[in-house]
Amino acid sequence: MITRLNVASIYVLDKEEALDFYVNKLGLEVGNDVRQGDYRWLTVRVPGGPETEISLEQPGPPLHDEATAAQLRELITKGALGGLVFITDDARGLYETLKARGVTDFTQEPTDHFYGTDMGLRDPFGNPIRILQQGKVAQPVTA
Amino acid sequence: MSLEVEDLNRRLLRARDAMDRAYAEPLDVRSVAAVAFVSEAHFIRTFRAVFGETPHRYLQRRRVERSMFLLRETDRSVTDVCLDVGFTSLGTFSRMFREIVGETPSGYRMGHGPIVAPNCVQLAAMRPRVGYGEEMRSSSFGEAAGAAAP
Numbered sequence: 001m002i003t004r005l006n007v008a009s010i011y012v013l014d015k016e017e018a019l020d021f022y023v024n025k026l027g028l029e030v031g032n033d034v035r036q037g038d039y040r041w042l043t044v045r046v047p048g049g050p051e052t053e054i055s056l057e058q059p060g061p062p063l064h065d066e067a068t069a070a071q072l073r074e075l076i077t078k079g080a081l082g083g084l085v086f087i088t089d090d091a092r093g094l095y096e097t098l099k100a101r102g103v104t105d106f107t108q109e110p111t112d113h114f115y116g117t118d119m120g121l122r123d124p125f126g127n128p129i130r131i132l133q134q135g136k137v138a139q140p141v142t143a
Numbered sequence: 144m145s146l147e148v149e150d151l152n153r154r155l156l157r158a159r160d161a162m163d164r165a166y167a168e169p170l171d172v173r174s175v176a177a178v179a180f181v182s183e184a185h186f187i188r189t190f191r192a193v194f195g196e197t198p199h200r201y202l203q204r205r206r207v208e209r210s211m212f213l214l215r216e217t218d219r220s221v222t223d224v225c226l227d228v229g230f231t232s233l234g235t236f237s238r239m240f241r242e243i244v245g246e247t248p249s250g251y252r253m254g255h256g257p258i259v260a261p262n263c264v265q266l267a268a269m270r271p272r273v274g275y276g277e278e279m280r281s282s283s284f285g286e287a288a289g290a291a292a293p
Contacts, residue, residue: 013149070145077152078193079159085263107160113262120263126156130263 007043009055010084011076013125015042018056021124025101028054046086054084076125083128091117091133154179155193158186159201163266166205167229172198206230207243208270214252221248243271 012018022044031043031053043053059069091110107120118132158179176186190198206228213224230236
């Protein structure tokens with residue numbers, strides 16, 4: 001049987017810019033940063049959570065021909081590709097921290113739901129990120 | 144060339160996100176286009192090319208989706224729901240709802256209860272699809288002329 005999720009990948013337009021966002025803004029830590037020729041194996045992960053790494057992949061050769069890479073870049077920037085969902089212990093505190101670090105692309109401010117409090121943002125390229133603080137919130141439902 | 148496309152897509156997505164965030168407020172196409180740093184006419188044309196529908200239609204569908212959510216999850220009156228999601232006229236809301244969903248707001252409420260799925264999933268996946276032989280209509284969002292252009 002499968003015992004855990006080891007690596008998940010997302011596409012980014014630029015690995016260096018992605019590294020700055022995911023580590024310096026969002027607060028993740030670098031996992032692997034290994035160069036082999038032109039290729040850079042770059043992963044980030046939740047601090048203290050080495051179980052799962054997020055591989056930051058840039059469309060292009062040798063994975064993709066240029067036409068395919070261009071299609072992927074278009075899809076990334078129109079927000080059509082999948083994203084990431086993280087867990088936090090303090091959604092509202094994190095929201096303020098992210099704002100202070102200069103994050104502006106919020107898709108949703110912290111909002112209470114029956115399953116907890118969540119918020120949404122996008123990485124610099126358009127990938128959606130959700131951050132959830134789990135737990136019941138005794139608040140009336142709002143849109 | 145490619146970089147231009149990506150940059151425009153990203154700015155249009157930012158404008159679309161602004162509509163998703165502020166659907167309950169009175170929005171005009173000029174202010175939403177400003178988020179993408181493009182003119183109104185260019186915004187309407189490129190938004191439709193990139194996302195497959197006009198910004199006005201996207202916003203109406205978002206508002207209707209949020210009204211469907213409130214009709215399912217709360218016991219607020221249809222009038223309150225209409226105002227909650229950014230419509231200013233009950234007549235427009237009811238007509239738009241029927242056109243997009245295929246039944247009246249109160250009829251929809253009778254047939255549907257709460258859905259146990261995270262709000263982000265509902266936002267992303269439950270915005271009603273294009274259908275029912277829709278046509279673009281003039282609107283206070285102010286893109287009727289642009290929407291009619293090829």
